[in-house]
Amino acid sequence: MATSSPVHSSGAPRSRSLRVRLLISGAVAAVAALGVAIVMPNANAAASTLGAAAAQSGRYFGTAIAASRLGDSTYTTIAGREFNMVTAENEMKPDATEPQRGQFTFSAGDQIYNWATQRGMKVRGHTLAWHAQQPGWMQSLGGSSLRQAMIDHINGVMAHYKGKLAAWDVVNEAFNEDGSRRQSNLQGTGNDWIEVAFRTARNADPSAKLCYNDYNIENWSYGKTQGVYRMIQDFRSRGVPIDCVGLQTHFTGGSSLPSNFQTTLSSFAALGVDVALTEVDVTNASTTQYAGLTQACMNVPRCIGITVWGVRDSDSWRSSESPLLFDGGGNKKAAYTSVLNALNAAGPTATSSPTGGTASPSPTVTPGGAKRIVGAQSGRCVDVPNASRNNGTRVQLYDCNGQVNQAWTLTSSRQLTVYGSMCLDAAGSGNASAVQIYSCNGQANQQWNVNSNGTITGVQSGRCLDVWGTANGQQIQIYDCNGQANQRFSLS
Numbered sequence: 001m002a003t004s005s006p007v008h009s010s011g012a013p014r015s016r017s018l019r020v021r022l023l024i025s026g027a028v029a030a031v032a033a034l035g036v037a038i039v040m041p042n043a044n045a046a047a048s049t050l051g052a053a054a055a056q057s058g059r060y061f062g063t064a065i066a067a068s069r070l071g072d073s074t075y076t077t078i079a080g081r082e083f084n085m086v087t088a089e090n091e092m093k094p095d096a097t098e099p100q101r102g103q104f105t106f107s108a109g110d111q112i113y114n115w116a117t118q119r120g121m122k123v124r125g126h127t128l129a130w131h132a133q134q135p136g137w138m139q140s141l142g143g144s145s146l147r148q149a150m151i152d153h154i155n156g157v158m159a160h161y162k163g164k165l166a167a168w169d170v171v172n173e174a175f176n177e178d179g180s181r182r183q184s185n186l187q188g189t190g191n192d193w194i195e196v197a198f199r200t201a202r203n204a205d206p207s208a209k210l211c212y213n214d215y216n217i218e219n220w221s222y223g224k225t226q227g228v229y230r231m232i233q234d235f236r237s238r239g240v241p242i243d244c245v246g247l248q249t250h251f252t253g254g255s256s257l258p259s260n261f262q263t264t265l266s267s268f269a270a271l272g273v274d275v276a277l278t279e280v281d282v283t284n285a286s287t288t289q290y291a292g293l294t295q296a297c298m299n300v301p302r303c304i305g306i307t308v309w310g311v312r313d314s315d316s317w318r319s320s321e322s323p324l325l326f327d328g329g330g331n332k333k334a335a336y337t338s339v340l341n342a343l344n345a346a347g348p349t350a351t352s353s354p355t356g357g358t359a360s361p362s363p364t365v366t367p368g369g370a371k372r373i374v375g376a377q378s379g380r381c382v383d384v385p386n387a388s389r390n391n392g393t394r395v396q397l398y399d400c401n402g403q404v405n406q407a408w409t410l411t412s413s414r415q416l417t418v419y420g421s422m423c424l425d426a427a428g429s430g431n432a433s434a435v436q437i438y439s440c441n442g443q444a445n446q447q448w449n450v451n452s453n454g455t456i457t458g459v460q461s462g463r464c465l466d467v468w469g470t471a472n473g474q475q476i477q478i479y480d481c482n483g484q485a486n487q488r489f490s491l492s
Helices: 017-024 050-055 073-082 109-118 143-160 193-204 223-238 261-269 288-296 334-346
Strands: 061-063 085-088 122-130 167-172 209-214 244-246 274-282 303-308 373-375 381-384 395-399 416-418 424-425 435-439 448-450 456-458 464-466 478-480 490-491
Touching: 050 334, 061 122, 085 109, 085 478, 109 122, 109 288, 122 143, 122 381, 143 193, 143 448, 167 193, 167 381, 209 223, 209 274, 223 261, 244 261, 244 435, 261 274, 261 288, 274 288, 288 303, 288 334
Parallel strands: 061 085, 061 303, 085 122, 122 167, 167 209, 209 244, 244 274, 274 303
Antiparallel strands: 373 381, 373 490, 381 395, 416 424, 424 435, 448 456, 456 464, 464 478
């Protein structure tokens, strides 16, 4: 969450002092989930919780939570029931994770991660490189020393969470309102610092979705929006690794839902990145604005999820504006119903009823000749990068092209082979284990059930082929089966 306040599309920033104090004093964030990401409602029944309703269309609905509130049973009951994604408010930021140079502290972040994943939830990392909430030692640096400190910080934090998190907000709030770069200490290290941060992050953890996150980029005609758009456009044209743009969506303190919000989402998505609403809150929880922002996301296929910044109004950094979906007593507000209805209206992405949990349904696809493995969410094929034949090459999504590196054969021994002698292989049995090619050896980690509901489950692990993202180059992993579209594939 940013310390900078949202502003009117044509106005000046509001006072930042309250937000700064709240953020600095925030404690460990975590969230409970009692299976909303595990079992998805069928096509004929409306989901009764936000997470389950979002999952019907392959999306998530998340929240940011403070560990200091985990002893509040009302708070944890709501969180566990409603959400299927977690963002740590403060505990994965630079000042929390590296209070002294080279001395990393992950206890608070790990508390969030462990608590969430034990309940079947995924976690977004927030944030790696930011001008605010830097530890004192980092604030005192400049030039090449600060640049190296940023690189070392990204490497240190991402190494700890490698393969565990769905996404990282790699860089946060690097632009001014007019679309120019913010003159921060990080900007002072050179205009390429954002690119360096993303390249470092990709090398540190190739499995995580890498996002740029900012506020006041919801209005398509606004200067900041256009500045961020030009950066993403440039990055994509030059192969700088970026997978996602996070729009904080703080329609609070004067900002409101712009009429061109959906245009903004679709315009970013057209660059080949996913979009996510990452820190949503709305002054007085306007039903119209909440419904509108949700519907806009539902209307853009690459809008992958929505996160509200807190659970109840009393938990919000702007509690006096009553901006969330639950009041201080934990009661659902009218805005909650408007969001739930919009999520349910999007409906399931497929007519088949996906499985839940890690149990694998009986395989019903019979062995046959070479076929493509096509992602239901992305429409892209499971691909061996650069037609590599090297053991350990990790498979990815890529535009279907009919080449041999996208031709898979399901054998009678439940192997998925490519090139005739290389097998689809799970590098482990835990969540987020890499999926690669390897010389066929008959072991269980190379055996797969191709199921009638679109999932492909590992015989050894019972977990599903899973991909977080729809872009070219998104890497395949295994993960607990949850019924979402990013875990459904077809052999065709």
